[in-house]
Each structure stands twice: as structure tokens, then as C-alpha cells.
Amino acid sequence: MTMNVRTLCLGFLSTGEASGYEIKKGIEDGMFSHFIDASFGSIYPALTQLTAEGLLTVRAEEQTGKPDKKVYAITENGRKALARAISVLPAKDKFKSEFLFQMLLHQFITPDVMLAAIDKQLNDLRQDLARIAECRCSEQPHAGARFVADYGEAVLTASVRCLEEKRRELVRQTAAQAAE
């Protein structure tokens, strides 16, 4: 499966038309955001290219007060290309975590730096959870969205629980050492 910005744009537009700007925002705070991100610098060229290939159509939308919009819509060929790209066994998930790298090498950092890192991580995780909950309410939850939301929620909840325990442990230990 080729999971690049092209396929991502096709996927996003399969649910309705949108501009490049809206795609970026939609990815950032919709269901896609758990497992993907993309920048303007990659989205705009991809949309131009996909349109040239006939997988999308464009329509200029004039707006008063705001700059003009280029609204993209997926074509029949676009849907076919998406279906083809998506019908392949997915590659293994890729997960990169500076946080876990830090925790693995915790002997190089002070307890307060470690605590700060844990708190930041907890914060990030909780924000993600909140966003999922939001999506659940706003978007009409079709089966795919429910699947991704359930999966994300399960993973994030487990992370938070584990971290909260680790945090308590750390605080206890630090207090014990300070008391010596």
C-alpha cells in the first residue's frame, strides 16, 4: 500500500469536496490525525498533480473578505485509484517516540526533567483522547470512523493508565530519596 500525501488527499476527498486548506485542517482535527499528518508544502503540489492526472476536479470559489478558494472534488477515476491503493495489505505501523527514547535512557536525565517529560506526554495523550471524543459527537460516525475511534481510544487510554502509574511510582521514589 502506498500511503503518501496523494492517497491521503484522495481519501479525505472521498467524503466530500474541500480546498487544500480545509484538507490540512480536517486532517489535523479529524479522525485522520491519530495516524497521519501532512503539511501545506506537500498537500498543494499533490492536489495539482492529482488534478492533472484526472483523479480530481477543481472549481474556483470566490469569497468576500477571504482569499479565493480552490475546491477539489474526487472523480470516478480518483475513486478507482483510491480503491486500488487501499486494497493492498497494509505496511506495518510506524511509531516514533522521543519520549520512550528518553525514558529508556533515563539515567542521563534528572528526575525533574523526567517528570516534566511524563507530564507533557500525559498532556499530549489526553488531548488526543479529547479530540477523539469530539469527533465522535460532531462527525456522523460511520462504521470506519467508529473503528478508528475505538482503536485510538483503547490505545490512548491504556497509555494514560500505564503512565499515571509510572508517574506515581516516580514521585514516591523521589520523595523516598529526598527523605534519606
Place this chain on the structure above:
Amino acid sequence: MTMNVRTLCLGFLSTGEASGYEIKKGIEDGMFSHFIDASFGSIYPALTQLTAEGLLTVRAEEQTGKPDKKVYAITENGRKALARAISVLPAKDKFKSEFLFQMLLHQFITPDVMLAAIDKQLNDLRQDLARIAECRCSEQPHAGARFVADYGEAVLTASVRCLEEKRRELVRQTAAQAAE
């Protein structure tokens, strides 16, 4: 925090000396593998560079039957550089999942493709869990390794549970539709 191959090599070598080849293998099946990966093409140049900067030392080790090894060891300056790189608030975790992309857009794939994807995902997750369990036994588990192992296990276990349920649901639905 700058989590690139350079920092990764410093981190790995902080636990003992190793060759480029051993670093690659060690990352692949040690605790690092949950949240990082790196190829030879990036490791070898990084080691050369770090040595030139005085953060590592090299020693050629002749071997009978096998090609010579270049064994790298971290220097005092290397440890300092690592500590500096690591004492910064970590960036947010990055997670990319073709699998979830597929599930979100499940209307474009057939039930059997979906089932195959789920089974592959379950397989990948279980392999990861098995590797963690292995690391738990082989490596002497210092606090950092235990932290990462616990975290990884919590997350992966939650994923597997959620997926198993989703799989049962899918099988039930497919059977019901076939019976119509």
C-alpha cells in the same frame, strides 16, 4: 530534542561498545525497536561523523572467518552530548498507520481484504509483544528498559484486545449478510 540516527547511535553505545552492524541488529530486536528504526545507510555515515567529532572512538577488531569489525565506544564528550540532546522536552509521538487508514475508508474494500488486513495487524502486534517478552528475559532489566517494556506491553495488549473484538464483530456481520 533531536532524535535522529546520531542521537540513536550515542544512546545505543551508552550501554556498551558495538559495531555498526551490531547497532542495527540491536535496535531491530532490542527495546529500541518499538519506537525507532534505522538502516545501515544512515548508521554507518553517522558513526563516521560522530567519531570525527570526538564523540566516539573506533577500534578495528580482526575476526577469523568473518570480516573485520569496527568497534565503536562512546567518549566522555559523547555522553555529554547525549545528555544534552536528551534533556529537552520530547516532541510529540509520531504514529503512522496504513492499517487505520484502510479501516477508516473500509467502504472501498471488500470484507475479505478487510479481514486479511486485520489478521496481518494482529500478527504484527503479537510479534511485537513476543519480542518485548523476550527482551524482558534476556536483557537484565534496568529501570529504563522496564519502563519502556511496560508501556509497550500496555499499548500493544490494548490494541490486540480491541482488534480481536472488532474481528469477531466483522465475522458475525459478514455471516449474517451471507445468510440473507
Place this chain on the structure above:
DNA sequence: TGATGCATGTAATCCGTTACATGATTCA
């Protein structure tokens, strides 16, 4: 008046992977 949001786009740059090149040994 200065930041933020809306809106699009290009160019420089980074960071890494993949493929290639080389070569001995061991195991099936």
C-alpha cells in the same frame, strides 16, 4: 498595531531509505 486565521504556492533543505558494490563463511 500586532497576532491570528484564511488562502495558495514555491524553493531550499533535510533526513532518511533503497539499491548497489564487495567478499568471506556456513548451512541446507
Place this chain on the structure above:
DNA sequence: TGAATCATGTAACGGATTACATGCATCA
């Protein structure tokens, strides 16, 4: 004999991010 493991390295290539460029409207 052919694949796999050990071992190092370079070059081509890809894919994306960051920074830059532009410009109007709104809100504090």
C-alpha cells in the same frame, strides 16, 4: 549451489518539512 549471516560503505533517489513570499480581514 544457492541462500543466509556477518560486515562496511557509497550514491542515487524520494518524500516530506521548513522557510519564504504574498495579502486581506478580524480581533484584542
